[in-house]
Amino acid sequence: MENVLVSRGNHHDAHDCLTGSEKPPPLDLSHHFSEVTKRRTASKIKQAYKFFQIPGILNVAGGLPNVSFFPFDTLEAQAAKPERWTPSPNHPGESVAAAGSSNPTAASHIVVPKSLDERDPLKKIDLASVLQYGLAQGYPPLYSWVRQLTREHLHPNTPYRDGPEVILTCGSTDGFSKTLNLLVDQWTEGVNDVTERPGLLCEEFLYTNVLAQSMPLGTQIVTVKSDESGMAAGGPGGLEDVLANWDPSKGKRPHLMYTVTLGHNPTGIVLSVERKKEIYAVCSKYDVIIIEDEPYWYLQFPSAAVEEAKSRGKPVPSPPVQSHHKPNRSSGYPFLDSLTPSFIDLDVDGRVIRLDTFSKTVAPGCRLGWITAQPTFIERFERITEATTQQPSGFVQGLISELVLGPQHQPESSRSAFSLLRSSREKATFTGWNMDGWVRWLEGLRGMYERRMVRMCRILDSGARLISVSSSSSGSRPSSSSTSTDEQDTPLTVSLSPTPLYTFSWPRGGMFIWLRMHLESHPLWGTPSPKLGGKPLDGLPLSTALMVFLTTKPFRVLAGNGAMFSANDEVRQRMGWAYFRVCFAAETEDNVDVAASRFVDGVHAYWRVRDVAVIEKLLESLEDPGKSGLEEGEEEVQREDAEEHGLFRLASYMGC
């Protein structure tokens, strides 16, 4: 295996010296396509499209309403300036430039007009084009902008000839669904041969909607072991081990891998370039397609290692050596250059399908993203898109086009007294974020999330150990509650327990802190539970009860446990119970510290629970759809109302 890695590694490095057209083309990997995908054909009507472009031609062919019938005369928005948020340094200790805007929190007014007299489709951003039937690859101005962002700024060094292509999606769940459509044939036990059963490689912990999408197709989920640096390429249970020792009687050797490499969900790990090269080499050797899903791509936290050491009173590590392979072309932005390269940047073969999304950079409700891959794959994605979603909504495509590209020119009809009044009030003409603004927005977001991460991790660090409070006479007996100790008048001894309640690494990226809860040290661990048929309490019930306990007064904080992110029941039983995922993204700025403190307080209080019946009651309340936690109250009524409206079918809400 060493040999494989070295040779592949050299392969990459050799490619870095070549220019676009000197590089070899991507491999023909069409043998991976599903039967359905192979059978898709381009629209026969295409022949006729050229006629649409004849100047002055009248169209009685297309079955589409004239723009005058759309009830919207404009789409508008108040949009942030790119400078709204303060960035954090790209490297520990670096300083950050000033905001560069006199009033960074102010908003600009943007307008998509009804109809522009503009012949260049890349400059025509109007309702007449964006609310009409459109192109599967995306609305031309936005498609073109995303393609430029991807090819010139995110992945200017893709190792195959002429680089990757892109297609817009309705977000990355849609992107992954289309990837399954591209690569997976439906498999049914008893109908199809077991040796044909498709397999999907993934980490033991992951965003489980991926399973809900893959498994109904008959796909076998195949987990790969991870260490503290992410998915393992070698070693027992690592990628090479799984593939080299594959038992064909259990299904086809997996030809697909799903992974998140920058700010992994739920573990917060950033996969290093070195590890990526190792994994890529194994995938190349065993002909595995890598599906790289990167919703948190821009959220890499250079300060995490340093701040973690400081918070824990450990020696501050020297800044990491910039071990990224030296690209021969810069992204044009120090911020983008500072991010750990993508699998796409190492993709000699053209076997990487990367999923990007606007969900975390603009908003999840956009339902807008894009796929990056070799051109043959993208062509098939276009056919799949024509047969499924057709295109993302023009409402979001239009407003985001206007945001990033700005008004191309103002139509005469909209230069009303009203709009002039508006312009003068705002004292500036909005000119679009452009690429610089987009990158600046991402830097600001990274700054916000990084500072939240640091604040929350510090609080979690400060509360990681159990504080034993005891009267000096009675040894180490912990008090049953914090209030009861106040009532006592005897001298107290405060001591930190030798083993922490939880341990964790500060996340190097993403939105999540991944805590190993040491439930084995809970006083009730191993105590028989009458309601569980006398079974001793162990990881899963104690973990589940903790989750419910945290939602009760006065803690009132909701965190997900590792069972929710386990790839299968074996993982769930073996170690899923031991983890909690804490997100620092969802709450308001003011609540970040409060939530962390409540979490810490709740965990401490939980360790003071000595009555098995309390645990049992917590578990019961989870099973009962009408109950939450220990109390009953006015919220029940409200919950029933909401339930009636079907509000609890919040697909993938927690797992995102």
Next chain:
Amino acid sequence: MENVLVSRGNHHDAHDCLTGSEKPPPLDLSHHFSEVTKRRTASKIKQAYKFFQIPGILNVAGGLPNVSFFPFDTLEAQAAKPERWTPSPNHPGESVAAAGSSNPTAASHIVVPKSLDERDPLKKIDLASVLQYGLAQGYPPLYSWVRQLTREHLHPNTPYRDGPEVILTCGSTDGFSKTLNLLVDQWTEGVNDVTERPGLLCEEFLYTNVLAQSMPLGTQIVTVKSDESGMAAGGPGGLEDVLANWDPSKGKRPHLMYTVTLGHNPTGIVLSVERKKEIYAVCSKYDVIIIEDEPYWYLQFPSAAVEEAKSRGKPVPSPPVQSHHKPNRSSGYPFLDSLTPSFIDLDVDGRVIRLDTFSKTVAPGCRLGWITAQPTFIERFERITEATTQQPSGFVQGLISELVLGPQHQPESSRSAFSLLRSSREKATFTGWNMDGWVRWLEGLRGMYERRMVRMCRILDSGARLISVSSSSSGSRPSSSSTSTDEQDTPLTVSLSPTPLYTFSWPRGGMFIWLRMHLESHPLWGTPSPKLGGKPLDGLPLSTALMVFLTTKPFRVLAGNGAMFSANDEVRQRMGWAYFRVCFAAETEDNVDVAASRFVDGVHAYWRVRDVAVIEKLLESLEDPGKSGLEEGEEEVQREDAEEHGLFRLASYMGC
């Protein structure tokens, strides 16, 4: 067969007398579900959703960005008033009420605010909710509104207990894709047994994107004959014939039917209730699921029969007897009551899946629609949606919610001097279209399209016959061109040819006029073509050449021929060539008459083409992607530019 029809018909009528809870429940039709659909499970995380609703709980569970990080502070639009367009009468001869608005063309300003302090999710229309991760069934306010529209106003008389449910889609292409996902197992020759091959029943002419969606799954397309009233239930080649005489060695007897019943694409037919009852009875007998796709639902033209007769100097028919089965509950709107009932309204068994869309009522770029079906189907659609599109874009859901529901209340922060100024300028506070406004908007659209249809059909009627112009001395020799006749000084005889160039019925609904072109009467019919290897010119080449000819100067009009709407090659060869579809929806108001006249002029001129080489050149130019029609010119350059941008991949553009 008569018996079947009668008994099923009675079955329907009996149901009309029952109230919602007295009706029998829909049949369990889950045996139709695909294996993949059966294997889908509800999210395991659902258990935890109830905790999200606890007042004051802090959320560190969900991996979602806080609303403050969205770069949009509002979404806004200038929106039409519901009264913008003048309706047409619901019944011929009826008068139409006045506009009811002092300035019907004016627009109202609508605003979706960033965050409302509103606990009722049905009243909370803000960016904090609509741009966040959401529910597969749809954004609660909009979902609830669509559900009310569907259950109370469109289908208040569905014959099964408690009526149908709904789920929002990303438009009807997405809706049909999800329907295939629900009902069709991938089938591959050589892998799966031929007797398992799924089949889809459809008309001989249809929106062919349906084929592009179905066929890659291995679905067999099975055509059913139509007559002038639409799909035939009985008779040779009719539905009963196809199903009763099914040869299982060619595949499974089809369990799916695709159809458009109101303003059929491309034929413009409105399927009568009587015909629907016959078809439904056969589907019930043979256990076929009916997929009713109704993009043109509101575009039914009561004046078509009368105006057609007037235009052709024929006796004006007496108003049609309102033969719709008498519903026991009105929709609440005379306009909706006047439309021919849907298959859903006859759906005793719960075997109808109806697809609706906002594409023609708001704009195609919405990518928003909904599915109506029995609750068990809708539950499965929710699971499918969670694994594919998740939800329609929040941008369109938010703006359409605001349009139809209006502001629930104004947030303090947006009551700026600016917004007060704006309100006062507009002299009215926008209160939402509400259900009345929505129906009024539809009535106005119907009026606009109906008047366009009448205008275009009159022009087409006036030019349906070839005008033979000849000098009185030289008998019936047609002139070679219209200009050349002007040069002659001899007396002329103008005569109408006995057989028309084309015949057609005025469309009773939809957006299309479907013309039978009598190409058999073209002077070059049967003339051998050297470039076609000496083959005599017949339907397909003459039809294709006509399409290209119409795009040339001075006609410059683009129409689709029937080959584009043929279900298969047999239909294309047999009769596809004979039809042209002319759409009266896409052009500007001013161009409707111009386009019709140019079409007529072009057809007449085509009948004057006497040189086989001209036809051959027209056909050649179609094959050559760089050429259009007979001329070459500046447009070539522009076309190449556009092609480079991939603009010709306009999926389903013409077929919509």
